[in-house]
Amino acid sequence: xxxxxxxxxxxxxxxxxxxxxxxxxxxxxxxxxxxxxxxxxxxxxxxxxxxxxxxxxxxxxxxxxxxxxxxxxxxxxxxxxxxxxxxxxxxxxxxxxxxxxxxxxxxxxxxxxxxxxxxxxxxxxxxxxxxxxxxxxxxxxxxxxxxxxxxxxxxxxxxxxxxxxxxxxxxxxxxxxxxxxxxxxxxxxxxxxxxxxxxxxxxxxxxxxxxxxxxxxxxxxxxxxxxxxxxxxxxxxxxxxxxxxxxxxxxxxxxxxxxxxxxxxxxxxxxxxxxxxxxxxxxxxxxxxxxxxxxx
Numbered sequence: 001x002x003x004x005x006x007x008x009x010x011x012x013x014x015x016x017x018x019x020x021x022x023x024x025x026x027x028x029x030x031x032x033x034x035x036x037x038x039x040x041x042x043x044x045x046x047x048x049x050x051x052x053x054x055x056x057x058x059x060x061x062x063x064x065x066x067x068x069x070x071x072x073x074x075x076x077x078x079x080x081x082x083x084x085x086x087x088x089x090x091x092x093x094x095x096x097x098x099x100x101x102x103x104x105x106x107x108x109x110x111x112x113x114x115x116x117x118x119x120x121x122x123x124x125x126x127x128x129x130x131x132x133x134x135x136x137x138x139x140x141x142x143x144x145x146x147x148x149x150x151x152x153x154x155x156x157x158x159x160x161x162x163x164x165x166x167x168x169x170x171x172x173x174x175x176x177x178x179x180x181x182x183x184x185x186x187x188x189x190x191x192x193x194x195x196x197x198x199x200x201x202x203x204x205x206x207x208x209x210x211x212x213x214x215x216x217x218x219x220x221x222x223x224x225x226x227x228x229x230x231x232x233x234x235x236x237x238x239x240x241x242x243x244x245x246x247x248x249x250x251x252x253x254x255x256x257x258x259x260x261x262x263x264x265x266x267x268x269x270x271x272x273x274x275x276x277x278x279x280x281x282x283x284x285x286x287x288x289x290x291x292x293x294x295x296x
Contacts, residue, residue: 001023001025001058001059001147002024002027002056002057002058002059003019003022003024003025003026003057003058003059003060003061003066003147004026004027004028004029004053004054004057004059004060004077005017005019005026005028005029005044005053005060005061005062005063006028006029006030006050006053006054006060006061006062006063006064006073007026007030007062007063007064007159008028008029008030008032008035008038008044009030009032009035009063009145010119011063011091011118011121011122011125011255012061012063012091012125013030013035013038013039014029014126015061015063015091015124015125015130015151016028016039016040016042016044016061017039017043017044017239018128018150018151018284019044019147019150019151020044021042021043021117021165022150024044024147024150025055026044026045027044027045027046027047027238027251028044028045028046028047028053029046029049029050029053029139030094031046031051033164038066039214043151048116049078049239050073050077050080051076051077051080052080053077053276054077054080054081054086055080055081055082056082056083057081057083057086058083058086059086059087059088059089059144059147060077060086060087060089061089061090061091061147062074062088062089062090062091062092063091063092063287064090064092064094065092065222066092066094066150067092067094067095067097067098067099069092070090070092070094070098070099070100070102071098071101071105074088074102074105074106074129075105076106078106078109079109081109081111081255083112085110085112085126086111086112087111087112087113087114087140087143087144087203088102088106088111088112088113088114089113089114089116089144089147090102090113090114090115090116091116091117091118091132091167092117092274093117093118093168093169093240093243093244093275094117094247095165095246095247095250095251095255096162097162097254097287098163098252099115099135099161099162099164100162103113103115103136103161103162104161105217109159110135111162112137112139112140112143113136113140113144114134114135114136114140114141114144114161114164115133115134115135115136115161115162115163115164115290116132116133116134116144116148116164117132117133117164117165117167117168118130118131118132118133118151118152119131119133119168119171119172120166121235121236122234123234124152124153125151128150128151128152128153129152129153130151130152130153130154131152131153131154132148132151132152132154132155132156132164133156133158133163133164133165133167133171134148134155134156134157134158134161134163135158135159135160135161135162135164135165135166135167136157136160136164136165137160137161139155165247166251167291168244169244169247169248169251170248171282172241172244172245172248173244173245173262173265175211175212175241176241176244176245176266176269177261177262177264177265178210178211178212178213178217178264179212179216179241179282179283180216180265180268180287180289181212182208182210182212182213183204183218183271183283183285183286183289184216184289185199185208186199186218186219186286187217187286187289187293188288191293192237196221196222197220197221200213200217200219200221200222200223201222202245204222214234216236216281216283217283218283218284218285218286219286226283227280227281227283228281228283228284228286231280232280232281232284233280233281233286234280234281234285235281235282235283236282237277237279237280237281237282238269238272238273238276238277238279238280238281238282238284238285239273239276239279240278241269241282242266242269242270242273242278245262245265245266245269245272246266247261249262249263249266256257257265267290268285269282269285271288272288273286274289
C-alpha cells in the first residue's frame with residue numbers, strides 16, 4: 001500500500017520504518033531534517049511538505065504533538081489527498097474534541113478515518129509491539145487493522161470517533177496515579193527500614209501488583225529493564241505524562257466527572273516537571289516523593 005507518514009520523531013520514525021520493512025511504500029514528512037534523514041535510512045522516501053507526501057497515498061498516518069497541530073495539518077493535507085476514499089489514521093495523543101473535529105473534516109472530504117493513539121513507548125514502537133486504541137467506524141477499523149498489526153501487538157476498537165483518545169487519556173490517568181502511589185509506597189518502606197527488593201517481592205505477587213510496579217519499577221534493581229536502572233533515561237517522559245494528565249482533566253471537567261486523584265496526579269507532575277525537567281521517565285517522580293519526605 002502507498003502510505004504517507006507525517007511525524008517521524010521518536011515514535012513515528014520507528015512506526016514508519018516497520019511499515020516500510022513490511023513491504024509498504026512509505027513516503028514521509030517531518031519538519032526536522034534529522035528525522036527525515038533517519039527515516040531515509042530505513043527505506044522511507046522523504047519529501048519537503050505534508051501535501052507532497054499525501055498526494056498519491058492510499059493511507060495517511062499522522063503522529064503529531066497536539067490537537068491544534070493535527071487540525072492545522074489536516075486542513076493542509078486533506079485537499080492534497082487525490083485518491084478515492086483515502087484512509088486517515090491519527091496516532092497522536094490529543095483531546096477528544098479535536099479528534100472528533102478531525103474525523104468530521106475527513107468525512108466531509110469523502111474519505112475515512114480513525115483515531116488510533118498508542119501505548120508502549122519508544123521500545124514498543126521500535127519492536128512493533130504497540131497497543132492501539134481505536135475510534136472510528138467498523139469499516140474504517142477493518143481497513144486500518146492490517147496496517148496497525150504491522151506496528152502493534154494489541155489493537156482494540158473502542159467505538160466511534162474520539163473513543164480511541166478517550167481510552168488513551170483514561171488509561172494514562174490511571175497509570176499516572178498508580179506510579180505516584182507505587183513511589184510513595186517504596187519511599188515509606190525505605191523510611192520504615194524495608195529493603196526495596198523485599199517490598200517488590202511482596203507487592204509484585206500480591207494485591208498491590210500493577211504495571212507501574214512490576215514493569216516500570218521506580219527503584220533500581222528489582223526490574224532489569226526499568227528506567228530507574230539508567231537514572232530514569234528513556235521510557236515515557238514525564239512531560240508526556242503531564243500532557244496526558246492535563247488532557248484527562250480537561251475531559252473530566254467537560255464531562256462533569258470528579259477525578260480527584262487524576263487532578264492530584266496532574267498537579268504532582270506539574271510541580272515535578274518544573275523542578276526536574278520534563279524529559280526523564282515519569283517514574284522519576286519518586287525522587288520528588290523522597291525530596292518532599294522528612295529527613296532521617
